[in-house]
Amino acid sequence: MARLLQVRDLSYAKDKDHNVFSNLHFGVNDGDIIVLHGQSGVGKTTLLKCIAHLNVYAGQVLYRGQTPKYYGVPLYRTKVFYVPQRPSLLPGTPRDFLATVTSFKSRKSRQIAGHSNTSIYPIEVSKAWGIDEELWDRNWSNLSGGESQRIALATAVGLNTAEVLLLDEPTSALDSHSTALVERFIYDELRSAESELKAIIWITHSEEQGRRVGTRFLHITPTGCEEEPILPEF
Ligand SMILES: Nc1ncnc2c1ncn2[C@@H]1O[C@H](COP(=O)(O)OP(=O)(O)OP(=O)(O)O)[C@@H](O)[C@H]1O
Numbered sequence: 001m002a003r004l005l006q007v008r009d010l011s012y013a014k015d016k017d018h019n020v021f022s023n024l025h026f027g028v029n030d031g032d033i034i035v036l037h038g039q040s041g042v043g044k045t046t047l048l049k050c051i052a053h054l055n056v057y058a059g060q061v062l063y064r065g066q067t068p069k070y071y072g073v074p075l076y077r078t079k080v081f082y083v084p085q086r087p088s089l090l091p092g093t094p095r096d097f098l099a100t101v102t103s104f105k106s107r108k109s110r111q112i113a114g115h116s117n118t119s120i121y122p123i124e125v126s127k128a129w130g131i132d133e134e135l136w137d138r139n140w141s142n143l144s145g146g147e148s149q150r151i152a153l154a155t156a157v158g159l160n161t162a163e164v165l166l167l168d169e170p171t172s173a174l175d176s177h178s179t180a181l182v183e184r185f186i187y188d189e190l191r192s193a194e195s196e197l198k199a200i201i202w203i204t205h206s207e208e209q210g211r212r213v214g215t216r217f218l219h220i221t222p223t224g225c226e227e228e229p230i231l232p233e234f
Pocket residue numbers: 014020038039040041042043044045046047
């Protein structure tokens with residue numbers, strides 16, 4: 001089983017006197033969907049941002065045995081792709097964002113038969129989740145929470161560059177029907193031979209969703225993390 005990510009002795013400090021968390025050690029393997037548990041404010045979002053190299057941290061995050069700087073951070077971020085909980089804070093429109101991400105030469109987009117435009121697949125994915133194409137040309141700030149969540153996720157999945165997705169409450173603004181569509185799609189992508197996607201770290205506050213999607217469960221505390229056993233269902 002291939003080791004995709006290795007987190008070693010990771011700690012993050014808000015300021016010089018306050019660690020948010022410290023001493024995090026864990027690995028992410030091919031096929032994993034790791035659900036992060038932990039009290040509100042313990043640092044789950046912060047941890048995903050550290051892994052995406054968006055926060056400055058102490059310790060090491062290795063992707064396929066190498067640091068983000070070894071690949072170059074922009075390329076690394078297309079391989080280990082962070083999807084924020086509130087993409088509405090991004091500047092410009094979703095189509096601008098798509099153009100920026102697709103400009104990295106690491107991209108290996110999946111194409112739709114009959115389409116020559118390689119950035120069309122994210123738009124097609126979002127259509128499958130009920131998003132009209134015209135919404136891609138609206139400013140993020142003028143989209144609803146659920147629309148921007150689906151578009152950001154469709155970008156991450158549809159570009160097909162990421163081997164590891166870092167999902168920060170990706171369906172928190174969605175109704176149960178849209179949530180089910182998104183969960184099924186991501187599950188199928190993870191198991192598709194055509195998809196680059198190999199593993200996910202997923203933050204959810206829904207225990208039911210955690211049980212539906214998770215293959216491993218990691219409990220974060222301020223002083224470390226431990227793997228929770230998967231309990232048999234009765
Ligand atoms: N930009 C920031 N500046 C200063 N402190 C921050 C910032 N962002 C988050 N924090 C603090 O860092 C800590 C961890 O926040 P984080 O959002 O990572 O927690 P979380 O476990 O994801 O929380 P929740 O479950 O409520 O979403 C909190 O104490 C939070 O107040």
